[in-house]
Amino acid sequence: MNEHQQRLTDYLAAFIDELSSNGVDEAVISPGSRSTPLALLLTHHPRIKTYVNVDERSAAFFALGIAKAKRKPVILVCTSGTAAANYYPAVIEARYAKVPLLVLTADRPHELREVGAPQAIDQLDLYGRHVKWAVDMALPESGQEVLRYARSAAVRGLGMSIGEPHGPVHFNFPLREPLIPDLRGDLFEEGTAKRVYQGERTLALDQGEELEKVLNERNRGIIICGPGMSPDGIQAVADFGRAKGFPILADPLSNMRSGKHGTDGIIDAYDTFLKAGTIGEHMKPDLIIRFGAMAVSKPLMLFLKGLEDVPQLVITRGEEWQDPTGRGTHYVYAHERHFCDRFTREAKQRDWIEKWIRLNEKTKDLMQEVIGEWGEGKAVKCLLETIPEQSSVFVSNSMPIRDVDTFFFSNDRSISIHANRGANGIDGVVSTALGMSTQSPSTYLLIGDLAFFHDMNGLLVGRKYGLDLTVIVMNNNGGGIFSYLPQAKEGAYFEELFGTPMDLEFSHAAAMYGADYSLVKTESDFLQALRQAEGTKGLKIIEVLADRQKNVENHRKMWEFVSREIHGGERS
Ligand SMILES: Cc1ncc(C[n+]2csc(CCOP(=O)(O)OP(=O)(O)O)c2C)c(N)n1
Ligand SMILES: C=C(O[C@H]1C=C[C@H](C(=O)CCC(=O)O)[C@@H](C(=O)O)[C@@H]1O)C(=O)O
Ligand SMILES: [Mg+2]
Numbered sequence: 001m002n003e004h005q006q007r008l009t010d011y012l013a014a015f016i017d018e019l020s021s022n023g024v025d026e027a028v029i030s031p032g033s034r035s036t037p038l039a040l041l042l043t044h045h046p047r048i049k050t051y052v053n054v055d056e057r058s059a060a061f062f063a064l065g066i067a068k069a070k071r072k073p074v075i076l077v078c079t080s081g082t083a084a085a086n087y088y089p090a091v092i093e094a095r096y097a098k099v100p101l102l103v104l105t106a107d108r109p110h111e112l113r114e115v116g117a118p119q120a121i122d123q124l125d126l127y128g129r130h131v132k133w134a135v136d137m138a139l140p141e142s143g144q145e146v147l148r149y150a151r152s153a154a155v156r157g158l159g160m161s162i163g164e165p166h167g168p169v170h171f172n173f174p175l176r177e178p179l180i181p182d183l184r185g186d187l188f189e190e191g192t193a194k195r196v197y198q199g200e201r202t203l204a205l206d207q208g209e210e211l212e213k214v215l216n217e218r219n220r221g222i223i224i225c226g227p228g229m230s231p232d233g234i235q236a237v238a239d240f241g242r243a244k245g246f247p248i249l250a251d252p253l254s255n256m257r258s259g260k261h262g263t264d265g266i267i268d269a270y271d272t273f274l275k276a277g278t279i280g281e282h283m284k285p286d287l288i289i290r291f292g293a294m295a296v297s298k299p300l301m302l303f304l305k306g307l308e309d310v311p312q313l314v315i316t317r318g319e320e321w322q323d324p325t326g327r328g329t330h331y332v333y334a335h336e337r338h339f340c341d342r343f344t345r346e347a348k349q350r351d352w353i354e355k356w357i358r359l360n361e362k363t364k365d366l367m368q369e370v371i372g373e374w375g376e377g378k379a380v381k382c383l384l385e386t387i388p389e390q391s392s393v394f395v396s397n398s399m400p401i402r403d404v405d406t407f408f409f410s411n412d413r414s415i416s417i418h419a420n421r422g423a424n425g426i427d428g429v430v431s432t433a434l435g436m437s438t439q440s441p442s443t444y445l446l447i448g449d450l451a452f453f454h455d456m457n458g459l460l461v462g463r464k465y466g467l468d469l470t471v472i473v474m475n476n477n478g479g480g481i482f483s484y485l486p487q488a489k490e491g492a493y494f495e496e497l498f499g500t501p502m503d504l505e506f507s508h509a510a511a512m513y514g515a516d517y518s519l520v521k522t523e524s525d526f527l528q529a530l531r532q533a534e535g536t537k538g539l540k541i542i543e544v545l546a547d548r549q550k551n552v553e554n555h556r557k558m559w560e561f562v563s564r565e566i567h568g569g570e571r572s
Contacts, residue, residue, distance in 0.1 A: 010142065010147060013041055016038075016154075017188040020188065022155060022196055024102065026066055028053055031054060037179055061427075064093060075104060084121075089427050092425075099166055107136075124172065164316075166318075214311050223247065232337060252405050258410065262412075269363040270360070283359070312328050313332060366566070376474050380407045397424045431458035434467050445472065448476070449476065459512075462515075466537070468538060470533040477502065483552045517540075
């Protein structure tokens, strides 16, 4: 091994060893020359599982899906140039959805920067403020000082990535040819690594008095659990709500609508009863306690916006600012569990929470009466009632996540719901779901036709690694969500600019990627296809034909019926 090769190998092996010694054990690599030493050393590492994905945009969303499911950082490696730029959408999603990612971009050495060299772009701070930290690594050098630097940079970036809020960090690696490392010998010295530990924010003892006062003086509180609850915070918040006698309005992505934490007091039909305008003055809360990001439901956000004079406690585990309504009055940076442990008090009455439970149950009864007609809503309801225990459901943005919000009712079956709600993109959804499927025994993807089209080539990694994923494509031939928005009135331009029908049928895509395929037009077809998919390994695509206009009518009929029946009956 010559001196250059020795330097290159020792330096990068130390960096990688530091990450693996701190528990990083998966990497997604896209092919390139400049990234060769990183790719070879990661693949050679005995304790790091590597995937290869040709398309960097898909690779980054795939890594995002793995990291989202594991709640641990995943390494991304690509070569220089637009390869690194293709990571951008997933890096943005990781930033705003608080998912830890370690982005390693290979780069040209300094003498080849800004001089017209091939495949050399400006990669310094390439992702701007969308990463928590970025570093342009030193060129590989020998000597203990430099190896210590490589290890320190690795553990520093890892620490930033797993600090609350979790997020992506960027390591840019200028590398000089020749790029082949020497893989002989024992390269990874487990145990010499530094260690990084992240704790949980608690409340300082002297910070609780005013919160104590706000909480204990009020007995008509509501709790809102948004996306991004910590798994071990769910039980604490469920117990806190029941003890306080406060209803919990649980967004589907809080994962409080399903599980063994107990569904008593979980309110899951608020999007419908708020849309139907059924909340009377006597249901006005005197306190709002909000955990995590803002919920999907726009009617809920508008409801909160209207509660201008009500104290609103916003609890997040890190310093992210989660207050799009601007109505927050107290911001608490603490783990959900510490907040609940500190402020749980037994309520003396339950009539307040009973009012919310009654309205919720009545709304769901009324919804059952009108949801009978086959369409997107019924399909979502069938799916979520049929899939096996412990299933993970990845839901695309646009109407799929809103239909899950409307029709996924609380249960004790431990169905987990996931989505890319950091930036609400319809890109990379297939790849993210496939990344999640590597961590779950039973994974489903509910996606619209435009979003499926947008990331169809993400299916390749599913075929390549024999991943198990059932994709339900709700094909309403365009962007269904726009039919619910004011744009729907722009008749002359609507289909061209917003409906954007593609007239695609996805059986050919299924064949290209070796997926099982079924085309579904009725409820019995759908149930049959789900049963068949449950017993089949690999990629399954169930294409459900739907009608955008009919779906709007179904939803409108339901809202009008609920409103009439509740307004017409006693005010809840
Ligand atoms: C990358 C990206 N491009 C565009 C949008 C804007 N957008 C939001 S929803 C939507 C239509 C989605 O259509 P589809 O996936 O078929 O879902 P549907 O509403 O029909 O259920 C679009 C274009 C976006 N959110 N992300
Ligand atoms: C399509 C885009 O985003 C819009 C999608 C839905 C939002 C909405 O109002 C849905 C209705 C509801 O949930 O009740 C709309 C909004 O928040 O106002 C979003 O802008 C887009 O491309 O921006
Ligand atoms: Mg659609």
